[in-house]
Amino acid sequence: xxxxxxxxxxxxxxxxxxxxxxxxxxxxxxxxxxxxxxxxxxxxxxxxxxxxxxxxxxxxxxxxxxxxxxxxxxxxxxxxxxxxxxxxxxxxxxxxxxxxxxxxxxxxxxxxxxxxxxxxxxxxxxxxxxxxxxxxxxxxxxxxxxxxxxxxxxxxxxxxxxxxxxxxxxxxxxxxxxxxxxxxxxxxxxxxxxxxxxxxxxxxxxxxxxxxxxxxxxxxxxxxxxxxxxxxxxxxxxxxxxxxxxxxxxxxxxxxxxxxxxxxxxxxxxxxxxxxxxxxxxxxxxxxxxxxxxxxxxxxxxxxxxxxxxxxxxxxxxxxxxxxxxxxxxxxxxxxxxxxxxxxxxxxxxxxxxxxxxxxxxxxxxxxxxxxxxxxxxxxxxxxxxxxxxxxxxxxxxxxxxxxxxxxxxxxxxxxxxxxxxxxxxxxxxxxxxxxxxxxxxxxxxxxxxxxxxxxxxxxxxxxxxxxxxxxxxxxxxxxxxxxxxxxxxxxxxxxxxxxxxxxxxxxxxxxxxxxxxxxxxxxxxxxxxxxxxxxxxxxxxxxxxxxxxxxxxxxxxxxxxxxxxxxxxxxxxxxxxxxxxxxxxx
Amino acid sequence: xxxxxxxxxxxxxxxxxxxxxxxxxxxxxxxxxxxxxxxxxxxxxxxxxxxxxxxxxxxxxxxxxxxxxxxxxxxxxxxxxxxxxxxxxxxxxxxxxxxxxxxxxxxxxxxxxxxxxxxxxxxxxxxxxxxxxxxxxxxxxxxxxxxxxxxxxxxxxxxxxxxxxxxxxxxxxxxxxxx
Numbered sequence: 001x002x003x004x005x006x007x008x009x010x011x012x013x014x015x016x017x018x019x020x021x022x023x024x025x026x027x028x029x030x031x032x033x034x035x036x037x038x039x040x041x042x043x044x045x046x047x048x049x050x051x052x053x054x055x056x057x058x059x060x061x062x063x064x065x066x067x068x069x070x071x072x073x074x075x076x077x078x079x080x081x082x083x084x085x086x087x088x089x090x091x092x093x094x095x096x097x098x099x100x101x102x103x104x105x106x107x108x109x110x111x112x113x114x115x116x117x118x119x120x121x122x123x124x125x126x127x128x129x130x131x132x133x134x135x136x137x138x139x140x141x142x143x144x145x146x147x148x149x150x151x152x153x154x155x156x157x158x159x160x161x162x163x164x165x166x167x168x169x170x171x172x173x174x175x176x177x178x179x180x181x182x183x184x185x186x187x188x189x190x191x192x193x194x195x196x197x198x199x200x201x202x203x204x205x206x207x208x209x210x211x212x213x214x215x216x217x218x219x220x221x222x223x224x225x226x227x228x229x230x231x232x233x234x235x236x237x238x239x240x241x242x243x244x245x246x247x248x249x250x251x252x253x254x255x256x257x258x259x260x261x262x263x264x265x266x267x268x269x270x271x272x273x274x275x276x277x278x279x280x281x282x283x284x285x286x287x288x289x290x291x292x293x294x295x296x297x298x299x300x301x302x303x304x305x306x307x308x309x310x311x312x313x314x315x316x317x318x319x320x321x322x323x324x325x326x327x328x329x330x331x332x333x334x335x336x337x338x339x340x341x342x343x344x345x346x347x348x349x350x351x352x353x354x355x356x357x358x359x360x361x362x363x364x365x366x367x368x369x370x371x372x373x374x375x376x377x378x379x380x381x382x383x384x385x386x387x388x389x390x391x392x393x394x395x396x397x398x399x400x401x402x403x404x405x406x407x408x409x410x411x412x413x414x415x416x417x418x419x420x421x422x423x424x425x426x427x428x429x430x431x432x433x434x435x436x437x438x439x440x441x442x443x444x445x446x447x448x449x450x451x452x453x454x455x456x457x458x459x460x461x462x463x464x465x466x467x468x469x470x471x472x473x474x475x476x477x478x479x480x481x482x483x484x485x486x487x488x489x490x491x492x493x494x495x496x497x498x499x500x501x502x503x504x505x506x507x508x509x510x511x512x513x514x515x516x517x518x519x520x521x522x523x524x525x526x527x528x529x530x531x532x533x534x535x536x537x538x539x540x541x542x543x544x545x546x547x548x549x550x551x552x553x554x555x556x557x558x559x560x561x562x563x564x565x566x567x568x569x570x571x572x573x574x575x576x577x578x579x580x581x582x583x584x585x586x587x
Numbered sequence: 588x589x590x591x592x593x594x595x596x597x598x599x600x601x602x603x604x605x606x607x608x609x610x611x612x613x614x615x616x617x618x619x620x621x622x623x624x625x626x627x628x629x630x631x632x633x634x635x636x637x638x639x640x641x642x643x644x645x646x647x648x649x650x651x652x653x654x655x656x657x658x659x660x661x662x663x664x665x666x667x668x669x670x671x672x673x674x675x676x677x678x679x680x681x682x683x684x685x686x687x688x689x690x691x692x693x694x695x696x697x698x699x700x701x702x703x704x705x706x707x708x709x710x711x712x713x714x715x716x717x718x719x720x721x722x723x724x725x726x727x728x729x730x731x732x733x734x735x736x737x738x739x740x741x742x743x744x745x746x747x748x749x750x751x752x753x754x755x756x757x758x759x760x761x762x763x764x765x766x
Contacts, residue, residue, distance in 0.1 A: 171665025176674040187666040188652055195667070 006077040020048075021057060021068040021079055032057065032081050033090070033122065035097070035115055036157035037069045038206055040167070042464060042529035043486065043513055047162045052155065053093045054119065058083045065089050094119045099128050100137065100180070101209075102152050109148075110210030113524055116155060117209075139183055144192040145373040146199035146215055151183040154211035160184055160203035168487040168511070170319065172197035184211075196322050200315035200487065200511040201369035201520025206527075214369040214521065217390045218400050224361045224389070225268045231353070232361045234269040235341045235420075236260060238276050239367040239431030239516035240394045242538040246523040246531075247398030248408045253534025255542055258413020263401045264365075265414060271349075274416050275364065276423030278341035279430040279439070281560070282312060283551035285577050286334040286436075287443040288568035290506055294448075294479070297505075305330050307482065307497065307504040310436050312336045314374035315511035317581065319487050324494060325583040333578040337430065338364050338371055339380055341420070342387025343576040348564045349420060357385055364391045367431070367519030370511070379579055393521025422556040425456070425542070425549030432539045433485035433515035434461040434468065437508035441472055441481070442550045449475040456549045462540070464514060464532065467493055469504070482507040485515055614653045621646060622654065626661040633664055636672055640679055649683045685720045685727035687765050689713075690744045694733030697741040701754075705741050706730065708755035712762060726762070 002017040008025050015024045025032050036052035039045075050070040057068045060078040065086060068079075080086060098120060105111050139151040156175065161184055164173040172195045176185050186195030204212040224232050245256040264272045289308065296304040309331040311317055317336075320327060334340075341364070346357045364371060368391075374380070375388035392400070401408050415421070426442050429435030438461045445453050460470040461481065466489040472479045482504040484493040490509045496502045512518045517535040518525075525531035548554060565572050614622075625642045629635035639658060644650050650673055659666040673679040689709060693702050706717065709728055713721050720727040726745075736742045739751025743761075750761055 165665055165668065171667055174665065174667035174671035176667075176671045178675050185667070187655070187670040196665075 004073050004075045004077075006073045006075075006079060008079040009081055015073055017073075019073050021066070021071050021073055021077075022055060024073050025068065025079075025081060030081055032068045033119055034069060035119065035155060035208055036159070038157070038159040038162070038527060040206075040513075040527045040529075042527075042532055043167055043466070045162070045167060047157075047159055049158055052097070052157060054090060054097075056086055056089050056093070057081045058086045091123050091125070094123055095125060095128055097155055098125065101155070108153070108210040109213040109216065110153075110207075114210060115208035137180065137183075142185075142191050143215065144197065144199065145376050146369045147192055147197070147201060147204060148213050148215060149185075149192060150211055150213070151185070152211075153209045154184055155209055156182060156184070157208055158184065159206040159208070160212055163202045163206050164197075166488065167513070168198070168200060168202055169491045170196055170198055170200070170487060173203060198315040198318035198322070198487065198511065199370040199373045200319075202512060203520075204369065205520045205522075205524060214393060215372055216396065217372065217392055218396050218403075220390050221363050221392060221400070224363070229359060230361045231270050231355045231359055232268070232363060233271045233273060233345050233349070234264050234363045234365060235273050235275040235278065235338070235345075236264070236365045237338070237367055237371075237431065237516060238279065238428050238435075238539065238542075239519060239522065239535070240365050240397070241542065242431065242517060242535040243367065243522045244394050244398060247395065250409075251534070252525070252531040253538040255538050256408075257542065258415070259408060259411045260397075261416055262411040262414040263406050263408055266406050266411070267400065267404055269363070271417045271420075272414075273341070273345070273420040274423050274427075275337045275341055275366075276427030276430070277420045277554070277556060278337035278344070279312075279427035279436075280424055280551035280554045280557050281340050281344070281577065282334055282337050282430075282436075283426055283439050283443050284557060284561070284568045285340075285573060286310065286332045287440045287447065287551070289332050289334060290440060291444050291448055292569070294505055298477070307480075307507045308332050310440075310506075310508045311579075312430065312436055313509060313511050313516075314368070314370040316487065316490060316509045318370065318373075318584070319490065319511065320494075321581055321584045323491070327494070328581040328583060331581065333580065335380075335577055335579045336371075336374065337427075338366065338388055338391070339374065339579070340577050342375070342380065343382075344560070345420065346382075346385075346387060347576065348560065352419070357382070361389045362387065364388050365394065365397050366391050367394050367516045367522045368512075369393060369520045371521075394519075395521060395523060398523070419556055419559075422554055423546075424551055424554045425544065425546035426551040427554075428542045428546065429539055431516045432462075432536050433510050434463065434483045434508065435515060435539070436510075437461060437481055437483060437506060439551060440506070441479075443552045444479075445472070445474055446550065446552065448477075451475060453550070464529075464536070469502070479506070480504045484508075485510040485518075486513050487511050614657055618647075618654075619657055622657045623661055626658065631662055633662060636662070636664070636669065637676070640669075640673060644679060649680045651681060651683075680718075682718070682720055682727075683724070686725050687745050688727045688729065690729050690731045690734075691717075692732070692734050692736070692740070692742045692744075693730045694737065694740075696733075696737035700740040702741040704755050705743060705753050705758065708758040709743075712758050725765070 003014050004017055005014050008028055011028045013028055022032055032055050035054040036049050038047040048069040050067045055068040056065040058080040059066050137152050142149040161173050164170050172186050173184050224230050241257040244260055245254040246252055261272050293304050293308050297306055311331045342362050345362050346360055350360050371391040375391050380387045426439035438458045442456050468483040470481050484490045514532040518532050629639050655669050659669050691706050713726050715721055717728050717730055741753050742751040
C-alpha cells in the first residue's frame with residue numbers, strides 16, 4: 001500500500017495515500033472538531049459535504065486554510081490544527097453559524113446533545129459580536145405524529161438528506177431553495193405526514209442540532225400516572241434494556257433489565273410488563289402463518305404468496321405501503337408486538353383484573369419513534385380508544401426517571417409482573433436484526449418437523465451485514481431465509497425478489513441499522529458502530545440467560561391460548577392480533 | 588442559463604387562476620408521453636436532471652407538481668430531490684408565466700439608473716409582486732441581470748420587446764400597448 005508521510009501538530013505520521021487529514025489526525029489522537037461531517041462505518045458511508053468549515057486547519061505553505069474532512073494528506077504536508085489562525089477562523093465560523101441560529105438552548109429539545117452547542121461550549125463563546133440583528137429564519141414548525149421538523153435550527157449539514165435518500169432510500173427529504181432561504185424539506189414543502197416519510201427517525205438520529213427531533217409524549221404519561229382512576233400498564237421493548245443504561249453512565253451493552261423494571265415500578269406504573277411476551281405471541285401467529293404458507297407451497301398451491309415478510313417494524317410497514325403497493329398481500333398480517341400487547345392487555349388482562357377498557361392506559365417504552373405513529377393508526381383503535389395509548393422512546397424514559405428523582409444506578413433489580421411479563425429468549429432477540437426470523441425458526445422448526453430442536457442458536461442468521469441469507473434444514477426440507485436491515489437494503493432485497501434474483505421462503509426486515517438496537521429512540525451513538533455491536537451482544541446474552549428460549553414454550557402464552565385465544569390464527573386472534581395494510585402510493 | 592436574481596418563487600396559493608391551472612393540470616397521456624420522451628432523450632440519467640427540467644419547462648412553460656412527479660417516476664428519483672433542484676435555480680418556475688412575461692434588468696448599469704423604481708412602478712401598476720402573474724394571466728413579472736443593453740438603462744423586456752431609458756411614469760403607457 002502506498003503511504004505518505006505528514007506531520008500534524010508536530011506529530012510525525014505515515015498514513016495510506018488517500019487518507020484525509022481528519023482521519024489521519026484521529027489516528028494520531030487529535031480530535032479536530034466537525035459539524036457537517038458524519039461517519040457511519042457500520043453502513044460504509046462517510047458524509048462529508050465540506051460545507052460547515054468548522055474543521056479548517058492550517059497547512060504550511062498554503063495561502064488558504066483547508067477543511068480537514070475533505071483534504072487528502074500529501075507527502076511532506078505540515079498541518080497545524082490549533083494555530084492561532086486556524087482557531088480564529090474556526091471560532092468565526094461557529095460565531096457565524098450561531099448568528100442566525102435561535103438562542104433558546106435552555107428550552108431546546110436537543111439541549112445537552114447538540115453538536116453546535118458543544119462547539120460553543122468548547123470555544124467559550126459568550127456573545128455574538130460579529131453580526132448584529134442578524135435575520136433568524138422563522139420557518140414553520142412541521143409536527144408529524146413522530147417527528148418534528150424545526151428548520152430554524154438547521155445548519156444545512158444535510159446528514160438527514162444522506163440518511164433519508166442513500167441509506168433508507170425513502171426520499172422524503174431534500175435541500176430546497178437557496179441562500180438564507182435554504183432548508184431541508186419534503187417535496188413542495190409539504191408536511192412530513194403527507195410525504196413518503198416512514199417515520200423511521202434515522203434523520204433525527206444523525207441531526208447534530210435540534211432541527212429534527214421526536215415528539216415528546218412524557219407529559220401525557222405523567223398525567224396518566226397521576227390519575228387515580230387510571231390503571232396504567234407499561235410494556236418494554238426488547239432493545240430498550242440493552243441501551244437504557246447508557247443514559248445513566250453505564251458502558252454500551254450493559255443489560256439493565258432489572259433496574260429498568262424497578263424504575264418503572266417506582267414511577268408508579270400499576271403493572272410493569274414486557275413487550276417480549278407480545279413478541280412470543282407474534283411468533284405464534286406469524287410462525288403459524290409462515291408454516292401454513294410454506295406447507296401450501298410445498299403441496300403445490302400456486303396461489304400462495306411467498307416469501308412471507310415480517311411486519312414487526314412500523315417504518316418498514318410504512319415503507320412497503322408507500323413503495324410496494326402491489327405487494328400488500330405479501331407481508332405477514334400479524335401485528336407488531338407493541339400492537340399485540342395492547343389489545344391483549346385491554347381485553348384479556350383487563351377482564352382478569354376487573355378493569356374497564358377505558359380505565360386502562362397502555363404505555364410502551366420503545367427504541368423507536370415510528371411506534372408513536374403506529375399506535376395512532378386508525379385500525380388500532382376500538383370505539384375511539386387506542387390499543388396502545390402512548391409510546392415513549394428509550395431517551396424519554398431516561399429523562400422521565402431523572403425527572404421523578406429516581407437514582408437509577410442505586411436501584412435493586414426487580415422482576416416483571418405477571419401476567420404478560422414472562423418471556424423467552426426468542427422474544428428478546430426481536431431487538432436485533434435477524435432476531436425475529438431466528439425466533440420464528442425456533443418455533444416453526446419444531447411445529448413443522450414435530451421434533452425437538454437441539455441447538456436453538458442459529459449463528460448463520462446473526463450479524464450486522466446489511467443483507468444476509470441462509471438456508472435452514474427443516475429435517476430434509478431446505479427453508480431459504482433472507483434478512484435485511486436499513487430500508488435501502490430492504491429495497492435491494494425486494495427488487496431482487498421481483499427480478500427473480502432471490503428465492504426465499506421468509507424474509508425479515510428492520511428499518512434501522514442493526515435492527516431495533518439502532519432505533520432512533522435509543523441513546524444517540526453518533527455513528528459509533530462499537531455501540532451497536534455491544535448492544536447486539538447484550539441482546540444475545542439476555543437470550544442465552546433465559547431458561548426458556550422458544551416462544552411456544554412460554555407458559556403464559558400457552559395459558560393465553562388455552563383460556564382466551566384458542567389457537568393461532570383463530571377467529572379471536574384475527575380480530576385482535578392481525579391487521580391489514582393500506583396503499584399510500586408515492587406522491 | 589439565464590441569471591434571474593430573485594431567489595425564491597412565491598407560489599401564489601391565493602391566486603384563483605393559478606389554483607385552477609394547478610388543479611386542471613391533470614396530466615393527460617400525451618403529456619406523460621412527452622415527459623417520457625424528454626427523459627429518454629437524456630438517457631433517463633440522474634445527472635441530466637437540469638437538462639431534463641430545462642427541456643420540460645421549454646415544453647410546458649412551467650413545472651407544476653404533476654410534471655415534477657412524472658419526471659420523478661421516469662427517472663426513479665425522489666420527488667423531493669427534483670423539487671430541490673427546481674427550487675434552487677431561479678430559472679425554473681412552478682407558476683405559469685403570463686401571456687406577456689416582463690423581465691426587469693437589475694444589472695449594474697440599470698440598477699444605478701433606478702431599475703428598482705421601475706420594479707416598484709410595475710408592481711404597483713400590475714398589483715403583483717416579482718415572481719407572480721396577474722389574475723387575468725396577462726402579465727408576469729420577473730427580474731434578471733444584464734441583457735446587454737446597458738446604453739438604454741434602465742431597460743425592461745416584455746416578451747421579445749426591449750423598452751429602454753425608462754422612468755416610472757412611463758410604465759402605465761407601455762403596459763397599455765399590450766392587449
